[in-house]
Amino acid sequence: MQTPAGKISPSLMCADLLNLKKDLDLFIANGIEYFHIDIMDGHYVRNFSLGFDFCRAIAAYTDTPQDIHLMIDNPEDFVPLFAGIQGAILTFHPETVYHPLRTIQMIRSHGARAGIALNPAQTIENLGPLLPHVDLLCVMTVVPGFVSQKIVPGGIEKLRETVDYVRSHAYDLEIEVDGNVSWQNLPEMREAGAQVFVAGTSSIFESGGDVGANIARFRSILKGEK
Numbered sequence: 001m002q003t004p005a006g007k008i009s010p011s012l013m014c015a016d017l018l019n020l021k022k023d024l025d026l027f028i029a030n031g032i033e034y035f036h037i038d039i040m041d042g043h044y045v046r047n048f049s050l051g052f053d054f055c056r057a058i059a060a061y062t063d064t065p066q067d068i069h070l071m072i073d074n075p076e077d078f079v080p081l082f083a084g085i086q087g088a089i090l091t092f093h094p095e096t097v098y099h100p101l102r103t104i105q106m107i108r109s110h111g112a113r114a115g116i117a118l119n120p121a122q123t124i125e126n127l128g129p130l131l132p133h134v135d136l137l138c139v140m141t142v143v144p145g146f147v148s149q150k151i152v153p154g155g156i157e158k159l160r161e162t163v164d165y166v167r168s169h170a171y172d173l174e175i176e177v178d179g180n181v182s183w184q185n186l187p188e189m190r191e192a193g194a195q196v197f198v199a200g201t202s203s204i205f206e207s208g209g210d211v212g213a214n215i216a217r218f219r220s221i222l223k224g225e226k
Contacts, residue, residue: 005222006190007033008215009067009176011200012058013049014147023211024061030215034067034089036178036198039082041072044096045145052081059085067136067196069117069178071144072096076103083110091115091138091176094130095122104133115176119144120152124162131171136196137162141189142179148201151180156188163193186221197222 012035015023027035035058040049055066065087072078075092082090090107094100094116107114115136118127120143131137139162141155159177166175177194182202189197197218201207204214 005219005224006194007174007196008204008218008222009034009036009196009198010204011036011038011147011198012054013038014200014205016205021061024058026212026215028062028064030212030219032064032215034065034196036067036069038069039072039078040145043073044093045071047145052078055082055085055088063087065089067091067115067176067198069138071117076106079103079106079112080110083107083112085112089113089115089136091117091136093117093119093144094127095119100130101133104130117144117178118162120155120158124165128165128169131166131169131173134173136174136176137166138176138178138198139194140179141177141181141185149180151182151185155179156185156192159189159194160192167193183217183221186218190222190224 037055038049040047042048066085067089068082070092073096075096090112097103104114113135115138116130116134117138117140119140139159141151142149163175174195176196177189178198180202181197181199
């Protein structure tokens with residue numbers, strides 16, 4: 001299924017893990033493009049979530065590409081493990097390594113696509129030298145580490161400026177937005193130029209909502225429909 005209006009990457013740490021198969025079947029049936037999987041180690045961020053065995057189990061069930069977000073220290077130590085997931089995109093935070101270009105090269109040498117994350121406290125110019133070498137840029141509109149946060153002030157404007165910067169340099173990469181991608185913020189994020197949308201508790205997995213209906217609503221907003 002082609003979705004030129006944008007790609008959805010549901011954050012699986014926000015799913016009901018006791019009923020995950022039901023949600024996975026809905027996502028597969030609706031052509032969801034990526035599964036966003038946050039890996040946290042309790043060091044880079046003060047939280048723990050998911051892990052390699054979770055990724056491996058998902059890969060055994062579906063070939064939907066995994067959008068693996070390494071919110072961890074020393075990510076290069078774990079690249080060989082996670083890059084073995086078929087079709088994976090590995091996104092790391094450049095400030096967690098001494099030589100980010102080497103980490104990007106390592107990811108690609110192990111057969112995965114490479115991504116980097118832009119934190120709210122960083123500017124896109126900081127990451128400029130890395131952009132020709134990656135497949136995805138994840139723009140964080142919340143401070144990394146926890147679900148259900150509000151968007152940081154100026155987050156959408158920063159997203160817009162980042163998109164403009166990438167386009168002005170004609171970099172060949174996808175721009176993802178991660179953080180409070182809510183029903184309210186989604187239209188503005190779409191207009192700002194994001195291409196991949198990490199969907200969590202403020203949209204796809206909203207409390208009391210129906211995941212199938214929320215997928216349809218999300219698609220409709222990405223297409224600019226009311």
